Amino acid sequence: DAGVTQSPTHLIKTRGQQVTLRCSPISGHKSVSWYQQVLGQGPQFIFQYYEKEERGRGNFPDRFSARQFPNYSSELNVNALLLGDSALYLCASSQGGRDYNEQFFGPGTRLTVL
Amino acid sequence: SQQGEEDPQALSIQEGENATMNCSYKTSINNLQWYRQNSGRGLVHLILIRSNEREKHSGRLRVTLDTSKKSSSLLITASRAADTASYFCATHNYGQNFVFGPGTRLSVLP
Numbered sequence: 001d002a003g004v005t006q007s008p009t010h011l012i013k014t015r016g017q018q019v020t021l022r023c024s025p026i027s028g029h030k031s032v033s034w035y036q037q038v039l040g041q042g043p044q045f046i047f048q049y050y051e052k053e054e055r056g057r058g059n060f061p062d063r064f065s066a067r068q069f070p071n072y073s074s075e076l077n078v079n080a081l082l083l084g085d086s087a088l089y090l091c092a093s094s095q096g097g098r099d100y101n102e103q104f105f106g107p108g109t110r111l112t113v114l
Numbered sequence: 115s116q117q118g119e120e121d122p123q124a125l126s127i128q129e130g131e132n133a134t135m136n137c138s139y140k141t142s143i144n145n146l147q148w149y150r151q152n153s154g155r156g157l158v159h160l161i162l163i164r165s166n167e168r169e170k171h172s173g174r175l176r177v178t179l180d181t182s183k184k185s186s187s188l189l190i191t192a193s194r195a196a197d198t199a200s201y202f203c204a205t206h207n208y209g210q211n212f213v214f215g216p217g218t219r220l221s222v223l224p
Contacts, residue, residue, distance in 0.1 A: 004156075033212070042202050042214035043157070056211040088154060102147060103212065105156040 002027070004093050004106035012112045013081050021076045021109045025093030031055070032074040033103065034066055035090040043090055049074055050096045078111075086113045119215050120203055126221040133190040135218040137203030138183075144207045146179060148188050151200045151217070160188070160201075193222045 005024045013019050025032050031050040035043035045058040049068035068074045072093075078085055088110050092103035121136045137146070145164045149157040161177045163170045163186065170177050176189040190197055200217045 035214075039154075040216075042216045045211045045213065048211055058211065090156060092157075102159045102162050104159065105149075107156040108154075110154070 004091055004104050006089075006091050006106035006109050008109060009107070010110050010112075012114065014114050015081055015083060017081050017113075018077065018079045019081060019111060021078075021089050021091075021111075022073065023076070023091030023093075023106060024073045025091075026104055029093040029095055029104070030072055031094045031096030032068055032072065033092045033094070034074070034076045035092065036060070036085075037088040037090055037108070039087075046076070081113045083113050086111060120201070120218040122218060123216070124219045124221070126223065127193055129193060129195055129222055129224050131193055133193050133197070133220055133222070135188045135201050135220070137186045137188070137215055139186075139203075139205045139213075140184065142207055143181075143205045145205075146186050147204045147206070147212075148175075148177060148186075149202045149204060149214075151202065153199075157202065190220075193220075195222050195224050198222045 007022045033048040034046040036046055037043045046060050047066040048056040052068045063079045066076045088108045090108045091106045094103045119138050127133050143165055145162055147162045148160040150160055151157045161170055161172050163177050163179045174191045179186045198221050200219050202214050202217045204212045204214045206212050
């Protein structure tokens with residue numbers, strides 16, 4: 001079975017631009033979460049979607065938005081990019097439900113903002 | 115602030131030695147999970163331990179959980195160069211989201 005896939009692998013943008021990152025979960029998984037990982041730090045939770053509805057949101061500005069599609073894939077959008085948005089963006093899928101099981105992470109999208 | 119805090123921040127050992135990493139957290143949890151990350155790639159799930167469990171094993175990995183002290187430890191026995199990576203603990207509670215610590219960078223020298 002294919003694992004979690006993310007696209008693109010790398011992305012370079014300039015300040016003020018907008019970016020869309022994509023994630024496909026493991027087949028059968030209904031929950032997708034997004035994390036931002038700055039170099040040298042642990043992942044920071046951004047969003048979680050379950051059954052196409054937002055279940056959780058981390059401490060990120062409204063420039064960050066996401067959605068989940070009927071096939072459970074997900075997009076993360078970031079508007080008005082800042083230099084500080086440069087990071088590895090990780091997507092994780094899980095079966096979901098109230099009792100969290102382990103999350104399976106994709107390889108990430110490395111975003112560089114110049 | 116992050117709930118999980120790993121200790122030490124960095125650890126360097128010789129191949130064949132054991133490596134122990136600790137994680138402390140602040141509030142009640144449903145489960146705690148350990149992940150490995152190789153140089154900026156995606157995280158790999160290692161072990162999940164639930165709040166009513168005290169110890170779990172997986173191959174060369176042993177995880178303990180002490181909910182009274184709000185701490186967990188990850189032991190890697192007979193380390194190998196391939197174990198060189200960053201290790202993160204992540205805590206979860208019902209109705210809340212995963213919270214990761216800053217990680218421990220493990221270097222296993224041949």
